[in-house]
Amino acid sequence: MSYENVEVERVSHVGIIRLNRPKLLNALSPGLCLDLNDALDEFEADFPDLRAIILTGNGRGFCSGADLSGQIAAANGDGPPPGYNPRALIPPLAPRFRRMSQPIIAAVNGVAAGAGFSLSLASDIRIASDQARFASIFVKRALVPDTGSSESMVDLVGLGIASEMAFTGRLFDAQWALDKGLVNSVVPHERLMDEAMALANEIAGNPPLTVRSAKKLLNRRFWLEDSLAHEHDANAPSMP
Numbered sequence: 003m004s005y006e007n008v009e010v011e012r013v014s015h016v017g018i019i020r021l022n023r024p025k026l027l028n029a030l031s032p033g034l035c036l037d038l039n040d041a042l043d044e045f046e047a048d049f050p051d052l053r054a055i056i057l058t059g060n061g062r063g064f065c066s067g068a069d070l071s072g073q074i075a076a077a078n079g080d081g082p083p084p085g086y087n088p089r090a091l092i093p094p095l096a097p098r099f100r101r102m103s104q105p106i107i108a109a110v111n112g113v114a115a116g117a118g119f120s121l122s123l124a125s126d127i128r129i130a131s132d133q134a135r136f137a138s139i140f141v142k143r144a145l146v147p148d149t150g151s152s153e154s155m156v157d158l159v160g161l162g163i164a165s166e167m168a169f170t171g172r173l174f175d176a177q178w179a180l181d182k183g184l185v186n187s188v189v190p191h192e193r194l195m196d197e198a199m200a201l202a203n204e205i206a207g208n209p210p211l212t213v214r215s216a217k218k219l220l221n222r223r224f225w226l227e228d229s230l231a232h233e234h235d236a237n238a239p240s241m242p
Contacts (some may be wrong), residue, residue, distance in 0.1 A: 003044055006123040007034040009060065010041050015053040015206035016147030016199065017045040017104070024061025029069040030117055034092040042098060049103040050210035054202040055073065057125060058195065067139065068092055086190070092117045096124035096150030097226040103214045105205055110134040110185065110200040115173070119239045123158065124226065126217065128185040135177040136184060138167040144240045145236025148233040150226035157224060204236050 005009070007019040021028035021039050028034070045052050059065055099106050099121065105236060108114075108125035115137040122128055122136070138155065141149050147155060147168050155164035159182045167174070176188045189197045 003033060003040075005037040005041060007031065007037040008041050010044065012052065013199065014203070015051065016056065016202040017048070017052050017054070018056045018058070019045075021057075021059040021065055023069075023079050024059070024063070026069065027061065027063030027066035027113055028118070029066045030092050031069040031071075033093055034069075035095065038095065041096070046103055049214070051242040053206035053213065055102070055104045055106045056109050056195075056198045056202055057106055057121070058198070059086075061112070063112040063118075064108070064110045064114040064134065065118025065121060066113055067118045069145075093149045093230045096120055096154070097230070099124040099126075100221045100225055101219075103210075105213065105217055107136040107198050107202055109194050110136075110176075111194055112189070113137070113173075115139045116143075117149040120147070120151035120154070123151050123154035123184075124149070127201065129194065129198050130176040130179060130185040130188045131191040132176050132188055133191045134179070134185075134188075135155045135173050136167075136176075136179050137171060137173040138164075139171045139173075143166060146233060147237045148230070148237065150229050150233075152233050152236075153224065153226060153229040226229055 007022055009022050011018040021034065023029060023034055045055055071149045105127065106125040108122040108128045110122055110128060110130045112133055113135045119136055119138055127235045138147050138151060147153065155167060163182050179185045180188045
């Protein structure tokens, strides 16, 4: 199946999803969110033949977060584009990642900011290019961390580092992310997909029902739905 905003590929028992809005660093538009959900549906339906998923981005970015064009249009009096509701479309992607039958490896090829950063954290494993950058940039937009990252950040790196990221909105490089435990490994940019494929194939070589059960077991406290509700409430004071 083909999509407008993502590219999908199957290599043996591994599925690859490439976010495909490279000119906008793969910002999450309504179309991209819907296509990503459909691609996940397609791959989920093929379990257990399809046993691991790699998520990456085309171009220089992994994902720069929510596409703000709707907010800009509204501010100019033009109204948001049809279907534009980032708070409805984007946050549910994080628990969807956690509930997939297959492990998801985020191959972070460039900037991962805002909700794009959150989606990398919602993945099971993160491999970063040495060109990757990470930012919980929400505070720069008068928002709190969302798409589950208020929970997943603390879970991965602890309260202190999560607070530094959330309160500053600063952009951090791949080595910093590795040192703090945000990513599993950092590899040369040109080796990123090779390394992600090697890991995905290693996972796919194990009994798929057991891997699925292990993912469910490891995530039993981290489905993220409760976090979405808390994040929504925490954003209320900043909303018009």
